[in-house]
Amino acid sequence: xxxxxVSTIFSPxxxxxxxxxxNHRQKVFLMxxxxxxxxxxxxEIGANQRWLDPFITSQPSRIVRTLINLHNEGSLYKxxxxxxxxxVAGFTLGTICGTAVAVVLWWSKFISAVLDPxxxxxxSLPKIALGPIIIVxxxxxxxxxxxxxxxxxxxxTILGVYAGFSQxxxxxxxxxxxxxxxKWQILGKVILPASVPTIIAALKINVGLSWVxxxxxxxxxxxxxxxxxxxxxGQVFRLDLVMTSVIILAVAAALMYQAIVVLEKIAxxxx
Amino acid sequence: MLPSSxxxxxxxAMIFHSAEGETVALKDFxxxxxxxxxxxxxxxxxxxxxxxxxxLAGLLKPTSGSVFIKNQKVNxxxxxxxxxxxxxxxxxxxxxxxxxxxxxxxxxxxxxxxxEAAARLLKRYGLVDFKNAYPSQLSGGMRQRAALxxxxxxxxxxxxxxxxxxxxxxxxxxxxADEVKQIIxxxxxxxxxxxxxxxxxxxxxxRVVVFSxxxxxxxxxxxxxxxxxxxxxxxxxxxxxxxxxxxxxxKELDIHV
Numbered sequence: 131x132x133x134x135x136v137s138t139i140f141s142p143x144x145x146x147x148x149x150x151x152x153n154h155r156q157k158v159f160l161m162x163x164x165x166x167x168x169x170x171x172x173x174e175i176g177a178n179q180r181w182l183d184p185f186i187t188s189q190p191s192r193i194v195r196t197l198i199n200l201h202n203e204g205s206l207y208k209x210x211x212x213x214x215x216x217x218v219a220g221f222t223l224g225t226i227c228g229t230a231v232a233v234v235l236w237w238s239k240f241i242s243a244v245l246d247p248x249x250x251x252x253x254s255l256p257k258i259a260l261g262p263i264i265i266v267x268x269x270x271x272x273x274x275x276x277x278x279x280x281x282x283x284x285x286x287t288i289l290g291v292y293a294g295f296s297q298x299x300x301x302x303x304x305x306x307x308x309x310x311x312x313k314w315q316i317l318g319k320v321i322l323p324a325s326v327p328t329i330i331a332a333l334k335i336n337v338g339l340s341w342v343x344x345x346x347x348x349x350x351x352x353x354x355x356x357x358x359x360x361x362x363x364g365q366v367f368r369l370d371l372v373m374t375s376v377i378i379l380a381v382a383a384a385l386m387y388q389a390i391v392v393l394e395k396i397a398x399x400x401x
Numbered sequence: 402m403l404p405s406s407x408x409x410x411x412x413x414a415m416i417f418h419s420a421e422g423e424t425v426a427l428k429d430f431x432x433x434x435x436x437x438x439x440x441x442x443x444x445x446x447x448x449x450x451x452x453x454x455x456x457l458a459g460l461l462k463p464t465s466g467s468v469f470i471k472n473q474k475v476n477x478x479x480x481x482x483x484x485x486x487x488x489x490x491x492x493x494x495x496x497x498x499x500x501x502x503x504x505x506x507x508x509x510x511x512x513x514x515x516x517e518a519a520a521r522l523l524k525r526y527g528l529v530d531f532k533n534a535y536p537s538q539l540s541g542g543m544r545q546r547a548a549l550x551x552x553x554x555x556x557x558x559x560x561x562x563x564x565x566x567x568x569x570x571x572x573x574x575x576x577x578a579d580e581v582k583q584i585i586x587x588x589x590x591x592x593x594x595x596x597x598x599x600x601x602x603x604x605x606x607x608r609v610v611v612f613s614x615x616x617x618x619x620x621x622x623x624x625x626x627x628x629x630x631x632x633x634x635x636x637x638x639x640x641x642x643x644x645x646x647x648x649x650x651x652k653e654l655d656i657h658v
Contacts, residue, residue, distance in 0.1 A: 301486040308458045308510035309507040310477070310556065319507065323494050400494045400535040 182264035186371040196374040209375075213344055213355040214382055216272060220279025225333055228287025235288070236295045236314070236321065253289060257282045257343070262349050275347030275355075276295065282343035283336040288333070295321050296330025330394045337386050345379070356382075402605045406433035406474060407591055408457070408559065413466035413615075414454050426452045430466070433593060436558075439582070441594045441602035442455060444612025444620075444636035450595045453617070454561050457593065458484050470559065480508065483557030485656035488568035489538040497547050498523075498532045504555040519554040526550060526584060534607055541569050545577045549584060560585060562594040566601070579634050586632075599654075603646045604634035621653055 134148030170190050176182040177189035184192065200206035237243035260281065268274040302320050311319065346358025356375045410473060415427040426449040434440055437582045442450050455461040457468060459478040468475040470482070483504075491500045503521050505511045523529045526546050538542055546564070565581070582605050585592050596602050602609050606625055613620040627640035637643065 152471065299490065301488070301490050302492070304460065305484060305486050305490050306503075306507060307460055308478050308482065308561075309504040310480070311507045315507055319503070320492070323492070326494070 143296050163167055185367075186369055188369040192370045193374045193377060196370045197378075200374070204322040207373045209355055209359055210378060210382065212272075212352075213348065213357065214386075216275050216279060216347075216355070217337075217340045217386070218342045220276055220343055221283055221333070223276070223280050224283030224336050224340060225329070226334065228284045228328060228336075229291050231284075231288045232291035232295060233317065235292050236317075238243055242292070249285065249289060253285045256285075257285075260305045261346065265351055270351040272352075274351050275344055278347035278350075279343030283339040286339065287332045288337060291325060291328055294325040297328075298324045330397060331391070331392050331395070334387070337383070337390060341379070342384050407436045407471060408432075408434040409452075409469040409472075410434075411466050411469070413453070413456060413463045413468070414447065415456065415461070416464045426446060426463075426617050427456075427463070428619050430609060432619060432622075434559075434593070436591055437589060438608065439585065439592045439595060439644075440593070440607035441609045442612065443596060443599055443602045443609060443650060443654065444617060445614050445656060446597075448612040448614060449613050449617030450612055451563060454484075454593070455562055455564050455597050457480055457559075458561055480555060481558045483552035483555060483560045485548060485552055485560060485562045485565040485566045488542040489536075490507075491544055491548055491551075493536055497528060497539070498603050500536065500547060501551045501554050503551055508555060508623050510555070513557050514587040515554065518556070519550070519576055522550045522553055526580075540581070541573050545569065546580060549581055553584075553588060553590075560589060560590050560592040560594060562596075564597070569598070574601075581632050590604045599647055600638065600643075601634075603643060603650070604637045608651060609646070611650055614655075623650065 173182070173187070177184040177187060182189075197206070199303070200209075233247065263277065264274050264277050266279070268277050298321055302324065303316055306316050306320055344355070345357040345360070348355040350362050352358040357378050359375040360372050360379075363369065363375065388389075396401045410432045411429040413427050414425070417424045418428055425511060428447075430453065434613065435646070443455070444450050452461065453525050456463050457475070459475050459482065462476070470479065473479075475482075492503065493495075495503070496537050501523065502511055502516070520529075523532060526549075528543065528547055528550065531539060531543065531547075536547070539547065564579075566578055568627070569577055578601060593606060605624055609623045609625060611620045611623070623646060627642050627647060629636055630638035631637075
């Protein structure tokens with residue numbers, strides 16, 4: 131009755147199939163590299179040949195120079211550090227608070243029924259519109275930026291995770307009840323562990339949303355951070371600085387997303 | 402004095418309320434079950450079989466009437482009863498061993514003695530090598546066996562099988578029913594199986610209880626005596642009387658489509 135084991139000796143057709151698959155993957159990868167190099171080369175050469183105006187488009191070599199300057203001044207790490215820290219704090223808080231509220235909603239049908247229309251309105255409201263209010267209430271500092279990042283991710287998390295909780299198989303809950311489980315035990319033994327995939331999906335969305343919140347927050351109030359560099363660069367027309375900051379931002383956001391993917395692999399190893 | 406029955410179901414009625422109105426699911430339902438019996442319950446859809454199982458498990462309170470297990474009134478889930486849901490419902494994020502210990506964990510009874518008993522069950526029923534595997538690595542039949550061991554680990558007197566094999570494909574279903582029956586017999590348990598499958602009901606049970614249409618009550622009880630060698634469900638299907646029981650029960654169910 132054991133599962134049929136996959137044989138390790140294959141027909142020549144199968145090797146040909148594997149080879150085609152591998153070729154395809156290689157082709158895609160090569161094309162990606164080619165596209166990247168092509169774009170950077172066109173940008174650099176175009177700026178040198180004056181097809182493009184480097185004053186408004188900047189240029190790869192200038193970006194590298196700006197990067198080195200920022201590194202030498204020592205301010206690079208301060209700006210990157212501030213932004214990354216606020217983002218991580220924002221999305222961690224957003225996920226924890228959102229999950230906690232989702233637990234409360236799951237626990238009490240009454241509370242979830244009462245809060246439902248409020249959540250719908252809050253979810254459709256563009257949180258960025260609250261920026262000025264946040265600044266008045268939380269002051270024009272890191273706190274305001276953090277609140278912005280939190281606000282932008284927390285409502286989506288509440289709705290997503292609560293939906294995940296509601297989709298847990300009713301028979302699994304029933305099984306636990308026949309063992310005499312308490313509501314806490316149902317939460318701890320089935321609702322939360324069964325919702326780990328949902329929570330991780332929320333994390334993935336929250337990474338992106340928290341970057342939006344932090345950068346907008348920095349546009350509005352900050353004196354440091356990548357958002358500040360972008361706004362400042364734009365105001366004094368130093369497009370080199372703007373482009374450099376955007377590229378650092380892209381790399382940092384991609385790295386953080388990859389970190390979540392690694393976390394997902396560890397948490398869902400049973401799949 | 403007569404030995405008293407293990408399970409006494411006395412004049413159960415169950416009424417469900419919804420915005421559209423009320424539904425009488427069970428009416429005047431009575432039945433006694435002896436220790437070691439295997440009871441199958443069949444009936445038309447919506448006749449209240451699963452409702453009765455939920456009442457026996459202590460998950461639902463009947464509107465009137467009562468259930469006694471070992472002369473104790475059932476008000477809430479009791480340790481005497483083990484429930485087997487439709488499909489195995491193993492927790493995918495737990496290993497087989499952790500799944501098997503689930504009931505004991507909930508009841509805070511994990512100790513050297515219960516762990517040893519659970520390990521013995523795994524060994525006896527051929528799952529010891531899969532102790533640390535995740536459910537997704539097991540075949541349908543093995544998963545069902547693991548689910549049964551999870552239920553047996555809390556050492557219940559009575560097993561409630563709620564369409565327990567309906568998620569399996571037909572061939573696997575026959576083999577698993579055979580295995581489960583043998584395990585239940587060798588562990589000396591009492592079992593109540595709810596099913597749509599008349600053949601399955603006859604092949605496994607000592608008595609088959611036929612439900613009336615909603616509101617459900619006992620329409621008839623068939624004591625199954627088959628002249629066949631061996632008493633496994635697969636062997637029992639070969640008995641000459643098998644089709645007679647099938648015909649009788651089929652007529653009683655009075656199904657019109």
